[in-house]
Amino acid sequence: MQKNSGIQFRAVVIGASTGGVSALKILLGELPVDFPVPVLVATHISPDSDDGLAVLLDTLCAIRVKEADEQEPLVPGTVYLAPANYHLLVERGGNLALSIDPPVNFARPSVDVLFESAAEAYGPELIGIILTGAGSDGSKGLLKIKNRGGMAIVQAPADAEMDSMPRSALQLLKADFVVPLKGIPPLLRQLLVS
Secondary structure (H helix, E strand, O other): OEOOOOOEOOEEEEEEOOOHHHHHHHHHHOOOOOOOOOEEEEEOOOOOOOOHHHHHHHHHOOOEEEEOOOOOEOOOOEEEEOOOOOEEEEOOOOEEEEEOOOOEOOEOOOHHHHHHHHHHHHHHHEEEEEOOOOOOOOHHHHHHHHHOOOEEEEEOHHHOOOOHHHHHHHHHOOOOEEEOHHHHHHHHHHHHOO
């Protein structure tokens, strides 16, 4: 659970939009059932979606995947997806919160909202990942993660189905790693398991 500086990571946050479902199938599908930290995901989905994405990903992945519930405590080896039409936040005590505050960057759930709350809760013990997507959602949140001492990983824009979100993030900050999608799971295993 350590990076080179000796800091132990306590959570991973992931943001995606257009192309995100395919990207999440690949990334989450490579994580082991005993992944040592919780993973939180905000992806832009239709406001009237049900929990079908969480159910689908849970059937395809070794790691447990579920929709986040209000005041749910985070546990390792579980992926928490923001439900449709709710922002997902991490409280300082480590529990999840759901919000129907107005959309941010035209999105609810917003990647920025998740990333910024997680940065407040975890500081340098957080890994933030921006995947494929249109727009700039997640860029400011990833910058906040970096500014709080956390690690920033961005999918290589040339590898993304839609490169706007990765490009926007890279224009705003210097990522620790810029890698193709298939390179992210082994990188996470290296950072968290070895």
